[in-house]
Amino acid sequence: MPRPAIAIALPRDEQLPGANALAEAGFEPLIIEQPDQLDEALAARSDVALAILDGETDFDLSLEYYALLHENGKNVPALMVVSTRSLERFIGAAAHSATDDEYFTRPYSAESLRWRVEAMLIRQMAVDDGSGPVLQGEALTADDWLRRGTFTAVFNPKGGVGKTTIALNLAASLVAMGRRVLLVDADTITGHIASSLGLEHVRTLVDAVADAEGDPFAAAEPLDELIAAHPSGLRVLVLSSSPLRADLLDPAKVAEALALARRSHDDVVVDVHPDYGPLNRAIFDRADRILVPVTPDVPALRAAVQFRDVATDLGFRDKLAMVVNRANSGVSVADMERTVGMPALASIRSAGMLMVKAANEGRTVIDLFPRERISDDFRALAETVSGRPRKESKPGIRGLFAWREPARAT
Ligand SMILES: Nc1ncnc2c1ncn2[C@@H]1O[C@H](COP(=O)(O)OP(=O)(O)OP(=O)(O)O)[C@@H](O)[C@H]1O
Ligand SMILES: [Mg+2]
Secondary structure: OOOOOOEEEOHHHHHHHHHHHHHHHHOOOEEEEOHHHHHHHHHOOOEEEEEEOOOOHHHHHHHHHHHHHOOOOOOOEEEEEEHHHHHHHHHHHHHOOOOOOOEEOOOOOOHHHHHHHHHHHHHHHHHHOOOOOOOEEEEEEEEHHHHHOEEEOOOOOOOOOOOOHHHHHHHHHHOOOOOOOOEOOOOOEEEEEEEOOOOOOOOOHHHHHOOOOOOOOHHHOOOHHEEEEOOOEEEEEEEOOOOOOOOHHHHHHHHHHHHHHHHHHOOEEEOOOOOOHHHHHHHHHHHEEEEEOOOOOOHHHHHHHHHHHHHHHHOHHHHHHEEEEEEOOOOOOOHHHHHHOOEEEEOOOOOOOHHHHHHHHHHHHHOOOOOHHHHHHHHHHHHHHHHHOOOOOOOOOOOOOOOOOOOOOO
16 A cells, blocks of 8 residues: 655755655655645645655745645644754744654765654654554554544634534535535534534434443544435534533543544534533644634624633644634724734625525535625635635646656566
């Protein structure tokens, strides 16, 4: 089975030896010569497991590459090749960001670079799955990386600001882009995603846990059997349909299972109840990103500020991004960004009765009213969230992936 792709943005004289050593180990090396190429590679494929960057020749260029690896909720780890001299400078510049990055000092041999990559991938997988035993000596294959999706929670502690609306229509827009999406109704108190989508008699995670037949979390893909298919292609999981039984769920196990679902989905979008209970805390902890819908009114803005402060205390503030909902009210997005202290990823206008009509038909707005302007807003949000701008991929990009180690004589 093919192993994942490794992007290599090193000076010319180091590119080929590194690429050869990685190709020999079965990886697919992608030679990157400028930021555009890395940008395109990351947009076009999801099996780029890490990028090897040069940390000293052109510092600004390195930071540009680095930013691409981490923009829009992506978290592709970087292996930064530096001299001992520039190590400190780089660590200083990247200190605020992801922790999966590592440094590798010159001079080095191509073989040692390869082994460092192997070690990083093993650590990454261990972190990604939250446990070592998943690995159990298996070789890591592209399969492990191919569907390394993103776990996005949608939260604001204030009720009625549009969490469910945004989760639902974001998920539907991502499906319309051809992505495999799991939408999770983790609002165990007032969740209504299944009914809004016209899905009936959905078996919930609580049902499975309450069932004496066995522990659903023991399965390799714990959620798989519980996922309901909506005709649009959206995959839907409901945690509980009864607030009284929600306590049967172990928050850490649920959050873990949701994180694991990234293996088989491009996007895992999770709608939650407005509270700071243990289930939500566990979800915040495991999510890659938390979208915070905010309507332009003082209570919603206050609630968002409170959440920002809570997130700061709990150490996940950098996961937060605001989505301005009912945006066409005259309050400027810049003012809201200043007030809340979070960047706005997107704005969704107010759509009046369209929401109600869609819900009554068991469809999403973007599905039932694709030409309405609010559907454009949701699609723009989906494009930002997925990191894929709505532009045609340049034909030249294919050339990037054409590089292969020449067949070795046997
Ligand atoms: N942009 C919008 N245009 C029109 N109606 C909207 C918009 N966003 C949300 N609504 C409506 O506002 C109401 C509340 O939205 P929603 O249920 O998504 O909020 P919520 O934050 O999930 O609420 P809760 O905290 O109770 O779960 C719904 O009736 C929804 O249809
Ligand atoms: Mg809701």
